[in-house]
Amino acid sequence: GQNIDQPTEMTATEGAIVQINCTYQTSGFNGLFWYQQHAGEAPTFLSYNVLDGLEEKGRFSSFLSRSKGYSYLLLKELQMKDSASYLCAVMDSNYQLIWGAGTKLIIKP
Amino acid sequence: GAVVSQHPSWVICKSGTSVKIECRSLDFQATTMFWYRQFPKQSLMLMATSNEGSKATYEQGVEKDKFLINHASLTLSTLTVTSAHPEDSSFYICSARDGGGREQYFGPGTRLTVT
Numbered sequence: 001g002q003n004i005d006q007p008t009e010m011t012a013t014e015g016a017i018v019q020i021n022c023t024y025q026t027s028g029f030n031g032l033f034w035y036q037q038h039a040g041e042a043p044t045f046l047s048y049n050v051l052d053g054l055e056e057k058g059r060f061s062s063f064l065s066r067s068k069g070y071s072y073l074l075l076k077e078l079q080m081k082d083s084a085s086y087l088c089a090v091m092d093s094n095y096q097l098i099w100g101a102g103t104k105l106i107i108k109p
Numbered sequence: 110g111a112v113v114s115q116h117p118s119w120v121i122c123k124s125g126t127s128v129k130i131e132c133r134s135l136d137f138q139a140t141t142m143f144w145y146r147q148f149p150k151q152s153l154m155l156m157a158t159s160n161e162g163s164k165a166t167y168e169q170g171v172e173k174d175k176f177l178i179n180h181a182s183l184t185l186s187t188l189t190v191t192s193a194h195p196e197d198s199s200f201y202i203c204s205a206r207d208g209g210g211r212e213q214y215f216g217p218g219t220r221l222t223v224t
Contacts, residue, residue, distance in 0.1 A: 030211065031211055033212070035215075040200075040218075040220075041217065041218065042202045042215040042216060042217050042218040043153070043202075043215050044215070045212060045214075045215075048211070048212060087152065087153070091211060095211065096155075096158070097143075097155075097213060099152050099153050099155075100152065101151070101152040102152045
C-alpha cells in the first residue's frame with residue numbers, strides 16, 4: 001500500500017532551526033510537496049521537489065532523495081508565526097496526492 | 110498566483126437539510142478539482158476527484174449519493190451534502206489543478222456544523 005510517514009509533533013525554539021522528516025512508499029512518484037496549514041485554515045503551498053537535492057526558498061528549504069524515499073523540510077530562523085502543521089504529500093503515478101498526517105510544529109519563545 | 114475561492118466560509122444547518130458548497134478557480138481553468146474533508150487534529154482526507162464535464166470519482170467509503178459533486182465548468186465545482194447529520198460536521202476544503210500543472214491550489218475551506 002501507499003504510505004507517508006512524518007512525526008506527529010515537534011517543538012522548537014524561536015530563532016532556531018528545525019528539520020521535519022518525511023518518508024514515503026508510493027506506487028510511482030511524480031513529485032513531493034510540502035504544505036503549511038495553520039489551525040482552522042486551508043493548506044498553503046511551500047515547496048515542490050521532483051529531482052534529488054535541496055531546494056532553497058528564503059527561510060525554508062526542502063530536500064529529496066528518491067532512492068531513499070525520503071524528504072525533509074528545513075525551517076531556519078524560526079518565528080512564532082511558523083507554528084503550524086506541516087503536511088508532506090507525494091504525487092503518485094496517477095497524479096493523485098497521497099497525504100501524510102502532518103507534523104504539528106510548536107514554537108516556544 | 111492562482112486563487113481558489115470557496116463559499117460559504119462557514120455554515121450551520123439543521124440535521125436532515127442539504128448544504129451546497131461552491132469552489133471557484135478565479136484566475137485559471139481548473140480541469141481537475143478535489144474535495145477534501147478534515148476532522149479536528151487530523152490530516153486531509155480526499156473525498157472525490159472531479160474532472161470538468163464528467164462524473165466525479167469517489168474515494169472508497171465516501172457515499173456518492175450523500176456527497177453530490179458537480180463540476181459543470183472549468184471554474185466551478187460544487188459539493189452538496191444531502192440530508193446532513195451531526196457526524197458530517199467538518200472542515201471541507203476544495204483544491205484545483207489546471208491542465209498542465211501538478212500543484213494543487215487550495216480554497217480557504219468551509220466549516221460545516223450540523224445541529
